[in-house]
Amino acid sequence: MKKSMKKLLSVTMAVAMAASLTACGGQSSGSGTTGADTKASEGAKTEAPKASGEGTIKIGGIGPITGSTAIYGQAVMNGAELAINEINANGGIGGAQIEYNFQDDEGDTEKAVNAYNTLKDWGMQVLMGTVTSAPCIAVGAESSNDNMFQLTPSGSAVDCTKFENQFRVCFSDPNQGSASAQYIGENKLATKVAVIYDSSDVYSTGIHDKFISEAGNQGIEIVADEAFTADNNTNFSVQLQKAQDSGAELVFLPIYYSQAALILAQAKQMGFETSFFGCDGLDGLLNVENFDTTLAENVMLLTPFAADAKDELTQKFVASYKEKYKETPNQFAADAYDAIYAIKAASEKAGVTADMDASTICDGLKKAMTEITINGLTGENMKWTADGEPDKAPKAVKIVNGVYNAM
Amino acid sequence: MMSFISYFINGLSLGSVYAIIALGYTMVYGIAKMLNFAHGDVIMIGGYVVFTVVSTMGLGPVAGVLLAVILCTVLGVVIEGVAYRPLRMASPLAVLITAIGVSYLLQNIALLVFGSNPKSFTSVVTIPALKLAGGKLTISGETIVTIISCVVIMICLTTFIKKTKAGQAMLAVSEDKGAAQLMGINVDGTIALTFAIGSALAAIAGALLCSAYPTLTPYTGSMPGIKAFVAAVFGGIGSIPGALIGGLLLGIIENLSKAYISSQLSDAIVFGVLIVVLLVKPTGILGKKISEKV
Amino acid sequence: MDKSNKTNFRLSKTLKSNIITYGLVIVAFIIVQMLVNAGQVSSLMKGLLVPLCIYTILAISLNLTVGILGELSLGHAGFMCVGAFSSAIFSISMLETIPNAGFRFFLAILIGAASAAVAGIIVGIPVLRLRGDYLAIVTLAFGEIIKNVVNVIFIGKDSNGLHFSMKNAMALNMEKDGKMILNGAQGITGTPKNATFLIGVLLILVTLFIVLNLIHSRSGRAIMSVRDNRIAAESIGINITKYKLMAFTISASLAGVAGVLYSHNLSSLTATQKNFGYNQSIMILVFVVLGGIGNIRGSMIAAVILTLLPELLRGLNTYRMLIYAIILIFMMIFNWSPKLIDLRKRIFHKSRTERERV
Numbered sequence A: 001m002k003k004s005m006k007k008l009l010s011v012t013m014a015v016a017m018a019a020s021l022t023a024c025g026g027q028s029s030g031s032g033t034t035g036a037d038t039k040a041s042e043g044a045k046t047e048a049p050k051a052s053g054e055g056t057i058k059i060g061g062i063g064p065i066t067g068s069t070a071i072y073g074q075a076v077m078n079g080a081e082l083a084i085n086e087i088n089a090n091g092g093i094g095g096a097q098i099e100y101n102f103q104d105d106e107g108d109t110e111k112a113v114n115a116y117n118t119l120k121d122w123g124m125q126v127l128m129g130t131v132t133s134a135p136c137i138a139v140g141a142e143s144s145n146d147n148m149f150q151l152t153p154s155g156s157a158v159d160c161t162k163f164e165n166q167f168r169v170c171f172s173d174p175n176q177g178s179a180s181a182q183y184i185g186e187n188k189l190a191t192k193v194a195v196i197y198d199s200s201d202v203y204s205t206g207i208h209d210k211f212i213s214e215a216g217n218q219g220i221e222i223v224a225d226e227a228f229t230a231d232n233n234t235n236f237s238v239q240l241q242k243a244q245d246s247g248a249e250l251v252f253l254p255i256y257y258s259q260a261a262l263i264l265a266q267a268k269q270m271g272f273e274t275s276f277f278g279c280d281g282l283d284g285l286l287n288v289e290n291f292d293t294t295l296a297e298n299v300m301l302l303t304p305f306a307a308d309a310k311d312e313l314t315q316k317f318v319a320s321y322k323e324k325y326k327e328t329p330n331q332f333a334a335d336a337y338d339a340i341y342a343i344k345a346a347s348e349k350a351g352v353t354a355d356m357d358a359s360t361i362c363d364g365l366k367k368a369m370t371e372i373t374i375n376g377l378t379g380e381n382m383k384w385t386a387d388g389e390p391d392k393a394p395k396a397v398k399i400v401n402g403v404y405n406a407m
Numbered sequence B: 001m002m003s004f005i006s007y008f009i010n011g012l013s014l015g016s017v018y019a020i021i022a023l024g025y026t027m028v029y030g031i032a033k034m035l036n037f038a039h040g041d042v043i044m045i046g047g048y049v050v051f052t053v054v055s056t057m058g059l060g061p062v063a064g065v066l067l068a069v070i071l072c073t074v075l076g077v078v079i080e081g082v083a084y085r086p087l088r089m090a091s092p093l094a095v096l097i098t099a100i101g102v103s104y105l106l107q108n109i110a111l112l113v114f115g116s117n118p119k120s121f122t123s124v125v126t127i128p129a130l131k132l133a134g135g136k137l138t139i140s141g142e143t144i145v146t147i148i149s150c151v152v153i154m155i156c157l158t159t160f161i162k163k164t165k166a167g168q169a170m171l172a173v174s175e176d177k178g179a180a181q182l183m184g185i186n187v188d189g190t191i192a193l194t195f196a197i198g199s200a201l202a203a204i205a206g207a208l209l210c211s212a213y214p215t216l217t218p219y220t221g222s223m224p225g226i227k228a229f230v231a232a233v234f235g236g237i238g239s240i241p242g243a244l245i246g247g248l249l250l251g252i253i254e255n256l257s258k259a260y261i262s263s264q265l266s267d268a269i270v271f272g273v274l275i276v277v278l279l280v281k282p283t284g285i286l287g288k289k290i291s292e293k294v
Numbered sequence C: 001m002d003k004s005n006k007t008n009f010r011l012s013k014t015l016k017s018n019i020i021t022y023g024l025v026i027v028a029f030i031i032v033q034m035l036v037n038a039g040q041v042s043s044l045m046k047g048l049l050v051p052l053c054i055y056t057i058l059a060i061s062l063n064l065t066v067g068i069l070g071e072l073s074l075g076h077a078g079f080m081c082v083g084a085f086s087s088a089i090f091s092i093s094m095l096e097t098i099p100n101a102g103f104r105f106f107l108a109i110l111i112g113a114a115s116a117a118v119a120g121i122i123v124g125i126p127v128l129r130l131r132g133d134y135l136a137i138v139t140l141a142f143g144e145i146i147k148n149v150v151n152v153i154f155i156g157k158d159s160n161g162l163h164f165s166m167k168n169a170m171a172l173n174m175e176k177d178g179k180m181i182l183n184g185a186q187g188i189t190g191t192p193k194n195a196t197f198l199i200g201v202l203l204i205l206v207t208l209f210i211v212l213n214l215i216h217s218r219s220g221r222a223i224m225s226v227r228d229n230r231i232a233a234e235s236i237g238i239n240i241t242k243y244k245l246m247a248f249t250i251s252a253s254l255a256g257v258a259g260v261l262y263s264h265n266l267s268s269l270t271a272t273q274k275n276f277g278y279n280q281s282i283m284i285l286v287f288v289v290l291g292g293i294g295n296i297r298g299s300m301i302a303a304v305i306l307t308l309l310p311e312l313l314r315g316l317n318t319y320r321m322l323i324y325a326i327i328l329i330f331m332m333i334f335n336w337s338p339k340l341i342d343l344r345k346r347i348f349h350k351s352r353t354e355r356e357r358v
Helices: A002-031 A070-089 A109-122 A133-146 A173-186 A202-218 A237-245 A257-269 A312-325 A331-350 A358-369 B002-032 B039-056 B061-087 B092-114 B141-163 B165-175 B177-182 B187-212 B222-235 B240-260 B266-280 C002-037 C043-068 C076-093 C101-127 C132-150 C197-215 C218-228 C230-235 C240-263 C278-291 C296-336 C338-357
Strands: A056-063 A097-104 A126-129 A149-152 A166-168 A192-198 A221-228 A250-253 A275-278 A300-303 A374-376 A379-384 A395-400 A403-406 B130-132 B137-139 C154-158 C161-165 C179-183
Touching (some): A056 A109, A070 A097, A070 A312, A070 A331, A097 A109, A097 C296, A109 A133, A109 C043, A126 A133, A133 A166, A149 A358, A173 A202, A173 A300, A192 A202, A202 A221, A237 A257, A237 B002, A237 B240, A257 A275, A331 A379, B002 B137, B002 B141, B002 B187, B002 B222, B039 B061, B039 B092, B039 B222, B061 C296, B092 C296, B141 B165, B141 B240, B177 B187, B222 C132, C043 C197, C043 C278, C043 C296, C076 C101, C076 C240, C076 C278, C101 C132, C101 C240, C132 C278, C197 C218, C197 C240, C197 C296, C278 C296, C296 C338
Parallel strands (some): A056 A097, A126 A149, A192 A221, A192 A250, A275 A300
Antiparallel strands (some): A300 A395, A374 A379
C-alpha cells in the first residue's frame, strides 16, 4: 500500500512538473526572439526595430552550441548574427528587418530535427543550417518536404545538397580532396605522402577518400594511411610514428584544427620533422588559445578564408567579431556570415517580402541563388549552381612567422 | 624493433595517466561503493585551473598544479556532500545516475565559463626529451614525468593506507560501514577524505594528461575517464595495485593495437580484451574473490 | 479458503494495474491524436511523437533487464544500434524489390528485433556469468564495441548484388551502377521515413504486452526469484542461465525495435557517441532509475518527461543543458534520498490521518 502511494506521489509530481514545464516552454516559444541572444549579458538581441513598416523576415539557424562539436556551432551562430545585425542596421532586406533564432542540435540528427521543428513553430521563413553534415542530411529530408529554403554554411558531405531546396557555402568534401591532391601533385610538393584522418567524421573521410583515389593520378604515393576516431583523438603518437617510419615527405591532414594543433605538438614532442598540408578545416589553427604558433611554421593549407587577409571586408569582419565575441573568427563564422549575405542577395533578387510564406520564398530563392554573384569572406564572385554547390576557388596559403602567406 | 619500443613506451605513458585516474576511481569505489562517473570531469576542471594559472595569470607550473590540487579537492568534497551524501543509503544505481548529472553539470559549467574553443595547454613539464640509440628513440619529458609520478603516487597511497590511522579507517569503512561506525570511525568524514584524495589525484592526472596531449576542451575528461574506469575494473576495482596494473596494461594494449591491428578499432580491441579478462577472472586481475553468503 | 481468496485479490490487482498501464498509453494516444487533428499541436511536438515512442520502448525494455532481472546493463544503446542499422540496410536494399512501404517496414521491424535478439544472445551468454558492476562494465564494453565496429563496415549494392568490406569504400570494387548503402562512419542516408506515431504506439503496446505478460507468467516469477535470491532459486531447481538469458534477449530485441523506429524516423543514420554510445545507454538507465526500478509505468513516464525536458528548455539556449543537469540531480535526490522519502511519507500520512479524523 505504502509503495503504491509512493508511486502515486511520484506520478503526480511528474505530471505537475511536466505541466509546469509545458507552460514555460510555451511561453518562451511564444515570445520567440530568444535565439540569437545567447550571451544574455551583452543583450545582443536581433529583434527588429519597429521603425520600418515592412515587417520582418524570420531566419532560423541550427547547429551544435553544446556538446563536443559546440565550437563549430557557436562560430556559425555568431558569424550569422554579426551579418544580420549589419544588414538590419543598413535597412534590412528590401526594407524588411531580419529576425534571427538559432537552435541547438548538440551535433545529433534527432535533436537537429527537433530544432528544425521548433523553428517552424516560431515561424521561420528561411533556414541557415545545419552546421554539421549528418544533422544537415536529416534536416534536409524535412525541409525538402516542407519546401523550406535551406542554406548550410558548413555541411560539406555530398548528400547535404541532395534536394533542390538545399544550397551550401563551403566546398563539398570530394571537391577539397581532389583539389588537395592536384595541388600537391602539380606543385611537386612531395611524392611520398602520409595521411592522418578522422574516420568517424564525415568531413574528414569525405576528403580522405577522394584524396586517396586522386593521388594515383598525380603521381603521389600514399606511404601511410592512418585513422583516428572521435573517441580516441588525443593520442596521436602511433599515427605519427608510422608516418615517420614510412619516410613520408609530407603529412596530409584533412581534419579540423583542434586535432591538428595536437598533432603538431606531438610531432614536435617526438622529434618528427616534416611538412604538413591541410584543407579549410585547418583554418583557425593559429587562433587556438595559447597555441605555440612556431609549431605551425611551414604548414600549408587550402582555405577559402583567412582571418588575417588584408582585404577590407575580412578586416572589418574580424575586427567586429573580435570586439563582440572576444575571439578570432574561424572559417565557420565566415561561412555563416557569407550565408546570410547570400540569402540577402538572393532574397532581393527574388523580391522576397516579409509576408510571403516559407514555400513561396523557397521557390523564389531556389531560382535566385543560381543568378546571384556575391563577394564574400570565403571567395570573390561566388556563384551557385542549381545543384547547390558554390563555385569558388580555394587559396593555398603557407604559415610563415605565424601568419598566412599566399603561395 | 625501435618503433616497437617506441609504441611500447608511449603506451606506458598513456597507461600511467590512466592509472592515476583509475586510482581515484578505485578508491572511491572501494569505500563508497559507487561508480563516480563525474571523476573524468574533475580531471577536466583540474586542467582548466592549471591552464588559467599558468597561461592566463602567468604563474609557474608548480603553483598551477598546487592550486588545481587544492581547488579540485574542495570540489570533490563539495560534490560528495551536496549530491552523493543525501543518497548514501539509497540504491547504488540512484547515486550512479546522480553522478551522471554532476558530470553533465561540470561539463556545461566549463562550456559556459571557458567556451567551446579548445585551449592549447602549456606543458607543466620542463625536462627535455631523452634521446636514445643515437637519436632513433625519443622519450619525451612528459612521458618520463608521468611514469615517475604514477609510481610515486602509488607508493604514497599504499603507505598512507597501511601506516596511518585515517588510512586504516578507510580500509575499515570499505570492509563494513556499519561495523566501522560502531568502532567509532567517522564514516562520513572518511568518505569525504576519500573523495578529497581521489579529486586531488584527478587534478594531478589532469595536469599530466593535458601536458602529454596538450589540448583542453570541456569534454577532455570524459573519454579518459571512461577508459580509466575500464582500467580500474581490469585490475580489480577497489585494489590500488590493480588500478596501476590495469591502467598500464590498458595504455599498452591500446597503443599496440593501434599500431599493429587497426587504429580505428583500438577502442573495440581494448574493450574486447577487458571482456576476455573478466570472463577468465570475473573480478579483474587483482580483484578480491567474492564469497557468497547463503 | 483464505489462501485462495488472497491470490484472487492479488491477481485482480495486477490485472487492474495492467489495465491502467495500457489505458494510459491508449488515452495518451487518443488525446494527442485529437489535438493533432484539431491542429493544436506544434511542429516540435509532432516531431517529438515518434522519439517519445522510441524512448518509452527503450525504458520498458531496459526495465526488464534492470528492474525484473536485476542486472545493471550499460550497453542498451548497442542493441538499439544493431536494430537500427540492420533494419535500415534491409529497407534500403529492398526499396525496389518490395514497393509496399507498410509490408517492408513490418519486415524491417522483425529483422531489427531478430538481429538485436541475436546480438543479445551473443552478448548475454558470456556476460550473464558475471555479477553486479562487473556485468555493467562488460555491457558498456559491448555497447562500445558494437558502435566501433559499425563505424568500419562498408556495404554497397550493384548489379552483382551486395558487397561488403571492413576497410573502405574503394575496397568494395563495385560496378559503375553501384550504390553505397552503409558508408562506414558516414553511415546510412536515405532511409525511408516509415515510422509514424500510430506505429510507435502500437509497438509500445506490443512491448508492454510482452513484458507485462512475461512478468506475470511462470517464467517471469522464475526470473524475479533469480533476482531476489539467486542461491535459493538455484536450490529449488530453477535454471538460472536459461531465465537470465531469456529476459536479457527479450530486452535486447525490444531495444532493437526501438532502433528500427529510430532509423526509420530520420533520413541520416550514423553511429556516434551521442546516439548509440554509452551516454545514450546511461540516459535510458536514467529513465528506469528515475521512474522506479521495476516500475514499468513509472519508467514510461520518466522517459516522456526526460525526453521533453531538454526540448522545453530550448528558450534557455546555452544554459539549457546546465539547467537540465541541475534538474536531473535535484530529481534524483528528491526521488531517492531516504530522508526526503521519510519526510514525504510523514507529510502524506499526517494529511491522511487528519482527513480520516474529519
